[in-house]
Amino acid sequence: MARAALARVFEPGDERGGRWLREFGAAEVFRRLTGTEGVARTLAGMTEARLGGYRLRAAGVDPRKDLADMAALGGRFVCPGDQEWPTQLDDLGDARPVGLWVRGRRDLRLWALRSVAVVGARACTPYGAHMAAALGAGLAELGWVVVSGAAFGVDGAAHRGALAAGGATMAVLACGVDVAYPRGHAELIGRIAEQGLVMGELPPSEHPTRSRFVLRNRVIAALTRGTVVVEAEYRSGSLVTARSAQRLGRFTMGVPGPATSGLSAGVHELLRGEGVLVTDAAEISELIGEIGDLAPVGRGPVLPRDQLDPVSARVLDALPRRGVRDGRDVARSAGTSTDEALGRLYELYSLGFVEREGDGWKLTSGPTCNGDARRGVT
Known part of the structure; x- marks a missing residue:
């Protein structure tokens, strides 16, 4: 109950709040934030301005209503320590989510064990959309769960590819899981909730902001075995996801594009570093899968x-x-x-x-x- 309340008090990725949770536990942190000023100041790093912001949020918190609203949607709130909690998110340290609001009947922990992120540009080219859909379908057919952010462009194409193949896909949102964002993907998000899982750190009715999109990407990176970037400019949230994956020791991969395309410039920069070039689902599975998940040897026709x-x-x-x-x-x-x-x-x-x-x-x-x-x- 305290974690559900703190999900409205702390912004995603609040490392100071994560440190308090680690040191005192959720119930004690919430008690101190809502208690007297003297008690609240016993939290390390607490300032008057910061305390005022936390108290303003905590004053309107009603975790029972949030949990009831989620239950009405057929959803749930998953906390660290729960059987369904994906323990790989603990690699984020104090920046790990307070909890995850989840829609869908599948087991989050089991699905996350064999998952791969496919991310890329929102304003992607037809080539980028084709490659994302092909990777989504191919990975689903190989038994992988395709994870993305349900955005326009590459994200949506990857989700649709997995759904079209009758496979598994998960969407990580930068808003409440009852909020369809972008609105044009309301039907897609509904399909993902029925056939897969929709999740996010933010409680019901919360709307996305620019910073929440960036912070959402660390969850995608930590949740999955590896991240594939299909198209991305030099300044791209998809590259943020890839760099987060690299810091966490996850695999980072990129799909090459034309050398003259600005939408592939960020991917090519990634490939010049630690990123691995991939062109199909079999190559991704070979890199991040188990022993024996080998891609076919590429060769020309036999004459x-x-x-x-x-x-x-x-x-x-x-x-x-x-x-x-x-x-x-x-x-x-x-x-x-x-x-x-x-x-x-x-x-x-x-x-x-x-x-x-x-x-x-x-x-x-x-x-x-x-x-x-x-x-x-x-």
Whole structure:
């Protein structure tokens, strides 16, 4: 009950308040803040101006109403020490949330154990939206929970990708979980609450501010195994999330974009440092997953010529692009005997790479040779 009350008194990330909670416990801190001035001043770092601000907020606190409002939404308030509390948030130290207001029927702690954040620009390009949706769907299909902030742009695309794949997704809001922000994502946030989880540090009816968006990002970083940035400028909240993840020892990844795009400049800066370049969900899973979560080895198409042994390949290379060559000249160019060259030429003939013309040999005019054997030869 005291933590529910303090969620309205302390701003998210208030490290001074977090230190008091660690030293005295929630009930005692709330008692001192609402007691006499002398009792309140026993909290280290308390000043008259600060005490006035805390008291002004504490005067209108009604934690029972907040908890009842959450229950009416089908939600709950999760505190440190609860069975559902994600203990990785404790890595934030005194800046960890006082508690989390949660909507959705899923178990927050279990879902957070295998989660990855996908964040990026609000005013993203079509490329950024496509990549975010593809990553969201791909990660969901691989059994990962996709976490983002439900904002326009990359966040929304990542959530939609996971939902479209029938997978798991969680939204961390910078406002009360009963407030649809942005308003244009009211339906999306409702779908996430039904199919996944919606959570935030702020109690019901609280609205977002610029500073709350920035502080919300530390929760996304701490909650997940790693953070993927799809598009971000040099000054971007997404880079704040990535840097928070780095400080916490989490994986940080970036999806590259055009070198000329300002929306990818921040991602490229991240990749020049400790960030890891990723292009699909399998590469993300390989980096942050368990042993055996390996991405497919990338390689180009296998051409018919690739199946030839080295000697046959040299014999084939000895034939000119145009014209005819006799077996002795082919042997000289291939560095083998005439008999060996003729034997290889007949083998290549049976495979469709070459054909005879009188006493000589030439490349076939069909796709097997022209499209494969001579491709890339200058």
